[in-house]
Amino acid sequence: MDLFPLLEVNRTASSAIHPYRIVVPSGDGAVAQAAAATDALSGVAGQVGAEEGDRVDIRYAGIVPVEYGGAVDAGDRLTADASGRAIKANAGESVIGIAQEDGTEGAIGSVLIAPGALAPEPSEEPEEPEET
Numbered sequence: 001m002d003l004f005p006l007l008e009v010n011r012t013a014s015s016a017i018h019p020y021r022i023v024v025p026s027g028d029g030a031v032a033q034a035a036a037a038t039d040a041l042s043g044v045a046g047q048v049g050a051e052e053g054d055r056v057d058i059r060y061a062g063i064v065p066v067e068y069g070g071a072v073d074a075g076d077r078l079t080a081d082a083s084g085r086a087i088k089a090n091a092g093e094s095v096i097g098i099a100q101e102d103g104t105e106g107a108i109g110s111v112l113i114a115p116g117a118l119a120p121e122p123s124e125e126p127e128e129p130e131e132t
Helices: none
Strands: 004-012 022-025 031-033 043-045 055-067 077-080 086-088 094-099 108-117
Touching (some): 043 108
Antiparallel strands (some): 004 055
């Protein structure tokens, strides 16, 4: 697997972070392991995890390894599960990036980091304007 981390920063872990898990900012330059698809996803931990208070390398740009939390297809937009693993994103959820390869739960796949969010599902029927 050819990977291209373009921006890696060493941060303090505000909680335990497993290797290759998605992280979120947690104040004063620290990071925590993501715990929900609605978190403000910002990067992916490197190959060495960290305990609370330890330093950890976080990748913020490029194509980087990430642990999958379920079945993923190349091209899927990825978000975080409750354990910070990458899973396919649904409408209205935060996105860490785009899967670069297929994989299954527990596999170390790769993601092109491109944080953002998927648009929410459109409402059922648009309301008709009132006539005046």
